[in-house]
Amino acid sequence: MQDKITQFDWAVIGAGPAGIAAVGKLIDNQVKPEKIAWFDPEFRVGDFGSKWRKVPSNTKVSLFNRFLTASDAFNYTNCPEKFALHNLNPDKTCELKFMADPLQWVTAQLQKQVHWQAGLVKHLKLNHKHWEISLADQKLSAKNVILATGAEPKTLSFPAVQTIPLEMAFDPDHLAQNCSKEDTVAVFGSSHSAILIIRNLLENCSLKKVINFYQSPLRYAVYMDDWILFDDTGLKGTTADWAREHIDGTLPPRLHRVLSSSENLQEYLPNCTKAVYAVGFQKRLISIEGFNDLSYDDKTGIIAPGLFGLGIAFPEGKIDRLGNLEYRVGLWKFMDYLTTAMPLWLKYPA
Numbered sequence: 001m002q003d004k005i006t007q008f009d010w011a012v013i014g015a016g017p018a019g020i021a022a023v024g025k026l027i028d029n030q031v032k033p034e035k036i037a038w039f040d041p042e043f044r045v046g047d048f049g050s051k052w053r054k055v056p057s058n059t060k061v062s063l064f065n066r067f068l069t070a071s072d073a074f075n076y077t078n079c080p081e082k083f084a085l086h087n088l089n090p091d092k093t094c095e096l097k098f099m100a101d102p103l104q105w106v107t108a109q110l111q112k113q114v115h116w117q118a119g120l121v122k123h124l125k126l127n128h129k130h131w132e133i134s135l136a137d138q139k140l141s142a143k144n145v146i147l148a149t150g151a152e153p154k155t156l157s158f159p160a161v162q163t164i165p166l167e168m169a170f171d172p173d174h175l176a177q178n179c180s181k182e183d184t185v186a187v188f189g190s191s192h193s194a195i196l197i198i199r200n201l202l203e204n205c206s207l208k209k210v211i212n213f214y215q216s217p218l219r220y221a222v223y224m225d226d227w228i229l230f231d232d233t234g235l236k237g238t239t240a241d242w243a244r245e246h247i248d249g250t251l252p253p254r255l256h257r258v259l260s261s262s263e264n265l266q267e268y269l270p271n272c273t274k275a276v277y278a279v280g281f282q283k284r285l286i287s288i289e290g291f292n293d294l295s296y297d298d299k300t301g302i303i304a305p306g307l308f309g310l311g312i313a314f315p316e317g318k319i320d321r322l323g324n325l326e327y328r329v330g331l332w333k334f335m336d337y338l339t340t341a342m343p344l345w346l347k348y349p350a
């Protein structure tokens with residue numbers, strides 16, 4: 001006889017910042033916590049809490065504080081822990097670890113309320129208006145599913161050059177140990193990540209040279225009275241300050257910047273011993289029966305009836321007041337988006 005499959009009203013897949021926000025807001029919206037299932041292999045605040053801890057934030061401490069108190073279910077106003085975040089200047093940026101630690105505490109508060117299970121969801125299938133959720137050795141079902149599954153760094157393929165994975169390039173100690181005086185390191189990209197890594201390499205490593213292959217000029221966030229131009233794509237904080245001085249100002253002697261054209265690749269790449277690809281992120285895939293890809297409506301997060309996306313993999317697309325389309329990625333933005341998206345999700349079951 002087949003085992004009876006446990007049924008939930010909602011399943012949240014992923015326990016990074018987006019999954020945390022989704023679980024909190026479901027409870028705030030009167031979904032019974034015992035009717036929520038939550039899946040993640042580790043419950044360590046996703047990539048934010050495990051891979052990016054040493055990255056300086058591009059958002060201010062005040063926005064992290066706002067995230068932590070935006071859901072009653074987080075119970076953060078009663079948090080007895082004295083996290084270092086509480087003592088930081090709200091108007092400054094900080095290393096992401098300062099936010100990851102409070103988020104780990106919030107994760108534990110939510111785990112006390114909902115059904116959580118450590119594991120990777122392998123497959124989803126719609127079956128009689130319920131999503132069948134398959135893990136390695138178990139099946140559950142939920143009427144609605146939120147994918148908060150995060151994104152992977154994109155890479156380029158230049159096999160002759162040894163790749164430094166992005167998460168290691170963000171770690172100054174790792175770079176210092178793994179680069180030598182003989183190394184010329186290629187850094188691809190001109191985003192916040194690329195500039196951080198160039199800075200890490202130049203300030204922490206005794207290498208020969210850094211060659212930055214870029215495709216477009218640097219872009220800086222511009223703080224207007226009540227809005228920010230290039231809020232999601234522009235350089236911010238200490239990274240912007242450093243770039244203004246050292247990239248758009250005077251290039252450090254060991255930094256060479258070239259357009260990423262085929263001629264320049266042919267000329268400069270053979271001199272490089274290592275490469276870092278800071279060229280963006282792509283959503284993590286999950287197998288769903290009958291779906292070719294995971295395209296979604298970027299105004300609502302709807303993928304299909306009863307199936308929704310949130311977080312860096314499914315960001316909200318928003319037109320700024322000058323008509324530029326930007327994808328809103330960041331903790332506070334995920335939370336803010338839920339204010340409009342979740343009431344729609346609650347009315348859009350499978």
Ligand SMILES: Cc1cc2nc3c(=O)[nH]c(=O)nc-3n(C[C@H](O)[C@H](O)[C@H](O)COP(=O)(O)OP(=O)(O)OC[C@H]3O[C@@H](n4cnc5c(N)ncnc54)[C@H](O)[C@@H]3O)c2cc1C
Nearest residue numbers: 014016017018046047048057058121149150311312330331
């Ligand atoms: C370098 C960098 C710096 C950033 N700096 C900031 C910043 O300063 N401020 C800010 O607000 N934002 C910042 N962000 C943006 C964003 O907040 C982070 O990318 C954040 O990690 C995204 O959260 P997420 O929950 O969408 O994804 P993740 O943190 O990646 O979490 C996704 C989780 O889902 C799990 N998962 C995936 N597939 C499955 C599956 N099939 N089954 C079960 N679990 C699964 C993963 O294991 C992971 O734990 C930064 C991003 C990067 C990359």
